[in-house]
Amino acid sequence: MTTTPTTTQKAHHKATGETSRSRMLWGIRDCWTIVLQEFTHLFRQPSTFAWQIGFPVVMVLMFVYVFGSAMDVTGQGAGEGYVDFAMPGMFAMTMALGFMDTAYAVTHNKEKGFTDRFRSMPMSSSAPVTGRAVSDVIRAGIDLVVIAGVALLIGWRSGGSLGATLAAFALLLWLRLALIFVGIFLGLCIRNTETAGMLFAVAFPLGFISSVFTPPEMMPGWLGAIAAWNPVSSTATAIRELFNTPGIEYLEPAYWIDGHALAAAIIWPAVVMAIFVPLAVRQFKSLSR
Amino acid sequence: MTEQPAVVAQGLIKRYKSSTALDGVDLEVPRGTVHGLLGPNGAGKTTTVRILTTLTHADGGSARVAGWDVQTQAREVRRRIGLTGQQTAVDDLMTARQNLTMFGRLFRLSTADAQRRADELLNTFGLTDASGRTPKKFSGGMRRRLDLAASMILAPEVLFLDEPTTGLDPAGRREVWEAIRHLAAQGTTVLLTTHYLDEADKLCDRISVINHGKNFVEDTPAGLKRRIGDEWLELVATDPSEVEQLEQLIRRVLGAEPVLEDAEARLSVSVKDGVAALTAVAAEISAQQLDIADIGLRRPTLDEAFLHLTAPAAETTLEETR
Numbered sequence: 242m243t244t245t246p247t248t249t250q251k252a253h254h255k256a257t258g259e260t261s262r263s264r265m266l267w268g269i270r271d272c273w274t275i276v277l278q279e280f281t282h283l284f285r286q287p288s289t290f291a292w293q294i295g296f297p298v299v300m301v302l303m304f305v306y307v308f309g310s311a312m313d314v315t316g317q318g319a320g321e322g323y324v325d326f327a328m329p330g331m332f333a334m335t336m337a338l339g340f341m342d343t344a345y346a347v348t349h350n351k352e353k354g355f356t357d358r359f360r361s362m363p364m365s366s367s368a369p370v371t372g373r374a375v376s377d378v379i380r381a382g383i384d385l386v387v388i389a390g391v392a393l394l395i396g397w398r399s400g401g402s403l404g405a406t407l408a409a410f411a412l413l414l415w416l417r418l419a420l421i422f423v424g425i426f427l428g429l430c431i432r433n434t435e436t437a438g439m440l441f442a443v444a445f446p447l448g449f450i451s452s453v454f455t456p457p458e459m460m461p462g463w464l465g466a467i468a469a470w471n472p473v474s475s476t477a478t479a480i481r482e483l484f485n486t487p488g489i490e491y492l493e494p495a496y497w498i499d500g501h502a503l504a505a506a507i508i509w510p511a512v513v514m515a516i517f518v519p520l521a522v523r524q525f526k527s528l529s530r
Numbered sequence: 531m532t533e534q535p536a537v538v539a540q541g542l543i544k545r546y547k548s549s550t551a552l553d554g555v556d557l558e559v560p561r562g563t564v565h566g567l568l569g570p571n572g573a574g575k576t577t578t579v580r581i582l583t584t585l586t587h588a589d590g591g592s593a594r595v596a597g598w599d600v601q602t603q604a605r606e607v608r609r610r611i612g613l614t615g616q617q618t619a620v621d622d623l624m625t626a627r628q629n630l631t632m633f634g635r636l637f638r639l640s641t642a643d644a645q646r647r648a649d650e651l652l653n654t655f656g657l658t659d660a661s662g663r664t665p666k667k668f669s670g671g672m673r674r675r676l677d678l679a680a681s682m683i684l685a686p687e688v689l690f691l692d693e694p695t696t697g698l699d700p701a702g703r704r705e706v707w708e709a710i711r712h713l714a715a716q717g718t719t720v721l722l723t724t725h726y727l728d729e730a731d732k733l734c735d736r737i738s739v740i741n742h743g744k745n746f747v748e749d750t751p752a753g754l755k756r757r758i759g760d761e762w763l764e765l766v767a768t769d770p771s772e773v774e775q776l777e778q779l780i781r782r783v784l785g786a787e788p789v790l791e792d793a794e795a796r797l798s799v800s801v802k803d804g805v806a807a808l809t810a811v812a813a814e815i816s817a818q819q820l821d822i823a824d825i826g827l828r829r830p831t832l833d834e835a836f837l838h839l840t841a842p843a844a845e846t847t848l849e850e851t852r
Contacts, residue, residue, distance in 0.1 A: 267638065274635045278621065285623040285664070354617035358680070361583045363608040364636040529587050 268365035275372025276379070283380075293342065294387050297335040301328070301391060304454055314456055325486045328397040329409070330453030333477040335384055336417040337448050340424035341440045343377050347428025348437040351528075360528070370525070374421050381417040385410060400485030409483035412506045416476045419510030422517040429524040452477050458495045469496035472509035479506035534597050536561045536688045536719035537582060543590030544577050544743075551577040553743040554591065559721055559736075561687075564714045566734035567723040574743040575723035576616065579692045582721070583613045596687040612681030612689045616696065618673045619680070620665045626652060626676050627661040630683070637683045651679040655709055671702030675709055682713065689713060691722040695729060707732060727829065731755070755829075761804035763811065765825040767795040772820055779818065783810050798828075 283290050309323035350356050350369075359369050399406040431437050450468045451457075457468035468474055479502040498505050537559035544552040552574045559565040567575045580586035582595055584604040593600045596610040620629050627648050634644025652661045655675040665673050674694060681689060694710065695703040710733055714720055724730050730737045731751045739746040739754070747757065763784075767773045773795050780788045780799055784807055788799040801807040804827040815822060 271636055274632060278624065278632050281628060282621075282623045352617075354615045354619035355621070357585055357615050358613065358619040359636070360585055361608060361611065361613040362633075362636055363605055363638065368636075529585060 264365070268367055268371065271365040271368035272371040272375060275368055276376045279372070279376035279380075294384060297331060297338075297384070297388050298391050300334070301331050301388065301395070304331070305395060308454070312455070314459075322487060324392075324395060324397050325400075325484075326481070327454060328392045329480045329484055329486060330451070330477045331392075332385060332388060332410075332413050332480065333416065333473050334448045334451070334453045335388060336381060336413050336476070337420060337451075337473045338444050339377065339381055339384070339417050340420035340427070341437070341444050342380075343373065343421050343424025344428035344431065344440055345434060345437045346373065347425050348431045348434050351429065352433050356528070370425060370521070373425065374418065377421050377424075378414055378418055381414055385413060400487060401483050405483040405485070409480035412476055412479055412483070415507070415510050416472065419472075419513040419517075422514055422521050426517050426521040426524055429521065429528070447471070447473060457499075466496065469498055472505075472513065474498075475502050475505035475509050478502035534561075534594070535559055536563075537565075537593070537595050537721060539578070539582065539591065539593040541591035542578065542581055542588050542593060544574075544581065544586065545589050551743055552581075552588070552591075554745075555740060555743065556745055557593075557738060559688075559719060561719050562717050563735040564710070564720040564722070564733055566730035566737040567721065567740060568725070568727070568730045568737050569723075569740040569746070570725060573741050575725075575740065576692055577743075578740070579613075579690050579721070579723055583611055583690050584608055585613075609684065610687045612684075612686035614674075614677050614681045614689075614691045614694060616692050618665070618677040620673060620676050622664060622666045625662050625664055626657055626668075629665070629676065630679055633680045634683050639683070647683060651682060654682075654712070655679045656705075669702060670698045671705035674698065674702065674706050678706070678709055678713075682718075686718065688719045688721065691720065693723055693725070695724070695726070703729070760800050760802050762798045762828045763801045763804065763807050763825075764796060764798045764828055765811070765815075766823040767797070768821040768823045770795045773797070775818070775820060776815075776822070779814055779820070780811060783807075783814050801827075 304327050305324050309327060312323050313321065314323060314326045356369065360366070399409070401409065427440065428437065431440075450464065451471040452468060452474040457465035457474065459465075460468055475498065478499055482502060535558050537557060539555060539557040542552045542555040542557075544550070555574060555578055557565075557567075557578070567578060569575050577586065581588045582593055582600060584600050584607050587601060595607045598606040598610070600607050620626075621632070624632065627645075630648035630651055631641070631644045634647050635641060637644075639647060649658075649661075652658045655678060657672065657676060657679065660668065660672060665676055668676065678691075678694075691710070695706050698706065707729070710720060710722070714733075720733075722730075722733065734751060736748065736750055737754050738748045747754065749757065763780075765776065767776055773790065776797055777788055777790065780786065780797060784799060784801065786799050786801070788797040790797055799807075808825065808827055812825060815825075
């Protein structure tokens with residue numbers, strides 16, 4: 242160590258030998274360590290994973306076979322084309338409800354003292370957040386593959402090109418990524434995991450007051466407007482377009498945003514992140530208050 | 531640098547919205563010693579530890595741990611400390627070995643080194659046989675030992691333990707005490723909080739008693755006990771009608787006035803040399819063929835100690851009655 246007088250800051254960096262580049266590399270390594278931890282959980286708890294996947298699968302079957310047979314979303318008779326209409330909505334809703342898993346995991350780690358242990362360690366301070374985001378996006382990818390498998394079994398097909406279909410799944414993960422930060426923010430605000438379970442009360446309207454199961458045009462005016470402007474609807478409508486869902490052409494976009502679903506499906510999650518990333522960071526910092 | 535104390539805190543202040551948690555706490559822990567932070571719930575023990583382990587920012591005062599400032603050089607501090615918080619922060623879904631390997635990697639060891647260190651620590655803390663199991667099925671003592679092992683990955687200069695044995699059964703407490711003694715014997719500086727007087731007594735070189743966010747007393751365990759007062763000899767009469775005889779007996783043998791709790795026919799008396807007093811009283815009781823339900827020595831509880839320390843007037847009364 243040199244003895245030339247430097248500012249505390251400089252001396253600090255020299256002592257730790259950390260440049261911004263090496264800090265970034267360590268950040269990636271720490272993030273990966275946490276991703277591995279999350280995936281160990283998956284293998285250790287296959288039943289929990291099965292339950293979490295089971296929920297959207299049951300929803301798909303329920304809506305398609307129980308309610309779907311009575312729904313006329315295409316104007317061609319009850320049940321006609323409902324699988325094709327509901328499946329994209331189902332994908333979008335699974336992504337939307339995922340924020341509860343994120344919030345629950347964040348609250349759980351805080352409650353169990355895990356977050357404090359990480360914060361008392363010389364690891365990258367961003368890693369708990371980036372690790373959570375990466376592992377939740379990978380998890381969401383697995384969810385989508387499983388649900389798409391079930392969808393294929395019950396007769397859903399993407400009518401879009403391979404590129405358009407992949408773009409649709411990318412939009413879904415984009416929505417999930419944005420909501421991860423909502424989950425992290427809420428998870429840090431919530432005191433304990435029991436309260437985290439009550440997030441259903443927020444999640445259900447977010448999932449259902451949307452174009453997921455019914456076109457907003459069929460709802461009462463004010464509710465339809467809320468549903469149409471729900472970010473989940475934008476993603477659902479956009480991927481319906483990308484999947485080239487048959488039978489929706491007749492639905493004249495009744496709301497302005499419906500006509501711009503693709504753009505909205507890109508912009509909405511960006512807006513959500515612009516709000517919730519700083520909020521989550523602030524909430525994380527306030528842990529030391 | 532090595533002559534510097536492991537922990538120095540000066541005038542730590544921490545305010546929350548409606549209360550003041552710390553109101554100027556000072557602390558100095560020399561290297562290689564075990565220091566106890568003793569106090570009732572809400573005294574400010576945990577807040578002090580959180581500030582010293584960089585988890586919470588102080589509103590006033592300063593602190594250096596292992597020679598580094600906790601506020602401005604948090605990263606340097608984190609490299610040199612281990613923390614075992616009130617909850618056992620181990621991952622219930624990973625095996626003991628996976629847990630330690632993960633923490634090792636987060637402490638920036640290579641995967642191979644992290645695994646090697648994990649095995650060493652499992653051995654040190656007597657968990658080798660349990661290395662492949664998840665902590666969910668561990669006893670409280672085993673969980674705590676795994677937790678301790680996780681905070682020992684880099685062989686920290688200073689180890690912070692926040693109520694390490696709260697909620698453990700007696701066997702678990704002994705296991706954890708054993709582990710802490712082992713670490714202290716190897717030269718690790720330990721700062722532990724507890725609300726058990728006997729725990730502080732057994733483990734610590736020095737004890738700081740804090741209350742209402744302020745330093746109260748600091749002393750060695752022996753010195754603290756001297757201040758708190760002596761042991762109490764307690765006996766319970768089987769037949770309440772014999773209480774008076776027993777009272778006289780105590781007065782005669784020990785030359786002190788016993789306190790009577792009528793409801794239980796329980797007599798207690800403060801004694802200097804507990805064992806001698808117990809033997810003398812017991813011998814006299816059997817000589818007179820009196821019947822007692824219970825006899826024993828009791829140390830003052832922490833509550834009594836606080837009452838005693840905070841009320842000097844009461845102390846003089848006791849002195850006078852002796």
